[in-house]
Amino acid sequence: MFETLILMLDATLRVSTPLILAALAGLYAERSGIVDIGLEGKILGSAFAAAAGAAVYGSAWIGLCFGILASVGLAMIHGFACITHRGDHIVSGVAINTVVAGLTVTLGLDWFSMGGQTPALSGDARFTDITLPFADALASVPVIGQIYSNLLSGHNILVYLAFAMVPVTYWVIYKTRFGLRLRAVGENPQAVDTAGISVAFIRYRALIICGILCGIAGAYLSTAHNAGFLKDMSAGKGYMALAALIFGKWRPVPVLLACLLFGFLDAVAVRLQGVELPGIGEVPVQAIEVLPYVLTVLLLAGFIGKAVGPKAVGRPYVKERE
Amino acid sequence: MKGIFLASVTALAISASIAQAADIKPAVVYDQAGKFDKSFNEGVYNGIKRYTADTSIQVREFEPKNEAQVEQGLRRLAKRGYSPIVAVGFSMTSAVEKVAKDFPNIHFSIIDGVIDLPNVQSIVFKEQEGSFLVGALAAMKSTTHTVGFVGGMDIPLIRRFGCGYEQGAKYITADATVIQNMTGSTGAAFNDPTKGSELAKSQFSQGADVVFAAAGGTGIGVYQAAKDSGKLAIGVDSNQNHIQPGTMLTSMVKRVDQAAYNAYEAAQTGTWKPGFMVLGLAEGGVDWALDDNNANLITDDMKAKMKDISAKIVSGDIKVHDYMSDNTCNY
Numbered sequence: 001m002f003e004t005l006i007l008m009l010d011a012t013l014r015v016s017t018p019l020i021l022a023a024l025a026g027l028y029a030e031r032s033g034i035v036d037i038g039l040e041g042k043i044l045g046s047a048f049a050a051a052a053g054a055a056v057y058g059s060a061w062i063g064l065c066f067g068i069l070a071s072v073g074l075a076m077i078h079g080f081a082c083i084t085h086r087g088d089h090i091v092s093g094v095a096i097n098t099v100v101a102g103l104t105v106t107l108g109l110d111w112f113s114m115g116g117q118t119p120a121l122s123g124d125a126r127f128t129d130i131t132l133p134f135a136d137a138l139a140s141v142p143v144i145g146q147i148y149s150n151l152l153s154g155h156n157i158l159v160y161l162a163f164a165m166v167p168v169t170y171w172v173i174y175k176t177r178f179g180l181r182l183r184a185v186g187e188n189p190q191a192v193d194t195a196g197i198s199v200a201f202i203r204y205r206a207l208i209i210c211g212i213l214c215g216i217a218g219a220y221l222s223t224a225h226n227a228g229f230l231k232d233m234s235a236g237k238g239y240m241a242l243a244a245l246i247f248g249k250w251r252p253v254p255v256l257l258a259c260l261l262f263g264f265l266d267a268v269a270v271r272l273q274g275v276e277l278p279g280i281g282e283v284p285v286q287a288i289e290v291l292p293y294v295l296t297v298l299l300l301a302g303f304i305g306k307a308v309g310p311k312a313v314g315r316p317y318v319k320e321r322e
Numbered sequence: 323m324k325g326i327f328l329a330s331v332t333a334l335a336i337s338a339s340i341a342q343a344a345d346i347k348p349a350v351v352y353d354q355a356g357k358f359d360k361s362f363n364e365g366v367y368n369g370i371k372r373y374t375a376d377t378s379i380q381v382r383e384f385e386p387k388n389e390a391q392v393e394q395g396l397r398r399l400a401k402r403g404y405s406p407i408v409a410v411g412f413s414m415t416s417a418v419e420k421v422a423k424d425f426p427n428i429h430f431s432i433i434d435g436v437i438d439l440p441n442v443q444s445i446v447f448k449e450q451e452g453s454f455l456v457g458a459l460a461a462m463k464s465t466t467h468t469v470g471f472v473g474g475m476d477i478p479l480i481r482r483f484g485c486g487y488e489q490g491a492k493y494i495t496a497d498a499t500v501i502q503n504m505t506g507s508t509g510a511a512f513n514d515p516t517k518g519s520e521l522a523k524s525q526f527s528q529g530a531d532v533v534f535a536a537a538g539g540t541g542i543g544v545y546q547a548a549k550d551s552g553k554l555a556i557g558v559d560s561n562q563n564h565i566q567p568g569t570m571l572t573s574m575v576k577r578v579d580q581a582a583y584n585a586y587e588a589a590q591t592g593t594w595k596p597g598f599m600v601l602g603l604a605e606g607g608v609d610w611a612l613d614d615n616n617a618n619l620i621t622d623d624m625k626a627k628m629k630d631i632s633a634k635i636v637s638g639d640i641k642v643h644d645y646m647s648d649n650t651c652n653y
Contacts, residue, residue, distance in 0.1 A: 007524070007527045011520055011523065011524065014520070015516075015520065114358055116356065116358065117358060120542075120546075120565070120566075221516070225516060225519070226515050226516055226519065226542075226543060226546065227546045228542075230513065230515055230539060230542065231356065231513075232513070233515065233516065235510070235514060235516065266520075267520070270503070270517070270520050270521055270524050271524055273503045273504065273521075286476070286507045289506060289507060
């Protein structure tokens with residue numbers, strides 16, 4: 001039983017990593033007042049760019065750079081439309097999602113002629129699992145050893161990076177001058193402008209950070225968790241991350257917990273399939289699949305309470321006299 | 323002047339119709355996994371490639387992006403006079419049925435689906451026989467007496483794979499444990515490698531050391547997980563041994579390429595017939611794959627046993643239960 005739990009938590013870490021990265025990316029964007037429904041598109045675009053880069057240059061790190069570049073590029077397009085030209089954030093985000101879904105497959109067909117997929121990656125072209133020091137030695141120690149060597153050790157570096165990003169984000173948002181301004185821009189851009197700080201510049205910087213984090217999430221999907229790009233491989237993770245962001249009320253630690261919950265439910269769904277539960281019998285696949293969504297609705301309705309976003313989110317900032 | 327113009331138009335029309343009578347205008351509609359899924363659709367694509375190479379007749383291809391496009395695509399092809407139109411996959415059954423009724427002169431061949439119309443040919447396979455074979459092989463190779471099965475969408479057709487696999491495994495090891503998982507309940511379940519990889523890892527942690535994936539593109543994730551964990555995987559539909567050489571035990575081959583090829587060839591020679599075609603082990607419709615990529619994993623003893631089992635299935639000594647005959651699988 002304990003071992004099963006450890007394995008389920010292990011799977012939870014793997015599955016929630018892209019969610020955490022994408023949700024934190026969304027956190028930066030939305031805290032600065034930019035609605036980012038284009039998380040999905042950025043993840044997908046970066047997954048493709050990372051896999052393509054890793055396949056061509058044979059290095060996962062170069063792939064990661066390409067992924068981040070692609071994702072930041074998309075974020076800048078979003079910024080150009082929403083900040084500079086005061087466009088509608090949702091329209092721009094959806095446009096990015098749609099363009100990327102088509103563009104990745106088209107470019108993939110043209111470059112690799114494998115039906116929109118990239119070649120399968122192996123060796124250095126993938127982020128491989130890291131065994132933490134003493135993991136093997138401690139494996140035989142009951143409970144603590146198992147937690148350390150099975151649960152904490154043996155993930156790839158991007159998993160650790162994702163978890164490290166949570167305290168970093170907390171620090172940036174709440175403890176730095178940039179974070180204060182970022183939050184202020186999302187709540188009351190007029191006040192920030194009065195203080196002589198450029199609203200547009202703060203928002204652009206927020207989007208660059210958003211792009212970098214989404215880039216890592218995408219690279220994780222195609223070069224760490226899987227080995228290669230497959231069309232539509234982001235499979236709604238961007239939207240899930242957005243849901244986790246609202247669920248976690250735009251705060252780093254609750255967002256992390258929301259992502260872990262989603263990941264855990266996913267892992268449970270995988271594990272419970274075909275298992276005979278006492279008194280119920282075998283649970284049909286459909287019932288298990290729906291579990292994460294039902295729980296989300298129940299938790300949101302019953303326990304979390306009202307989620308209120310940044311006040312100025314989604315509204316373009318217009319200087320009063322211009 | 324007008325007379326000359328009319329005459330030349332008529333001549334053109336006649337020559338065009340002659341050209342059509344000599345050639346056929348074949349077409350294919352893939353399912354949503356896309357033609358390069360390294361599995362089912364790609365098998366059909368390989369058959370078409372071979373057909374085009376042999377006859378230099380181009381086959382018009384259509385890849386629907388969503389379910390709604392399937393019927394539109396079929397209708398458009400039929401309207402433009404393409405015949406025969408090969409529809410790939412059970413998911414097109416209702417669309418093909420509707421379109422075939424509206425175009426009684428166009429011939430349709432549907433793979434994996436059953437439609438009773440005078441202009442539709444239904445090609446189905448005895449997947450349970452091929453799955454029985456790979457199940458037996460999995461059980462021979464397994465040291466833990468636990469083998470896994472990852473299905474794509476939860477439908478009777480995929481359950482049929484799983485059931486045959488279970489029977490095969492238990493034919494070799496009577497008390498073998500067969501863990502069965504389905505990826506999902508929509509068509510997207512055939513294109514979700516991340517979920518496939520998680521399902522496979524979960525099965526490995528429950529003791530399985532050979533996993534059979536009948537899940538289209540989702541299988542790619544299963545094979546990768548097997549490679550990463552040092553376990554074995556079994557491919558499906560086309561020979562997938564080359565995807566992860568060395569950790570692919572074998573593939574359950576469904577000769578969809580041959581089915582598509584035969585449909586076009588029959589149409590060309592005028593022998594295309596509507597009705598049902600059931601391709602099993604005896605007809606060469608299903609088999610297990612042995613090539614350079616997995617030769618090291620298969621011992622001579624295993625080969626001999628597999629040959630014996632094949633012969634017994636063909637002769638009827640081993641009766642493989644078909645899940646779709648009564649929707650149960652009790653083994």
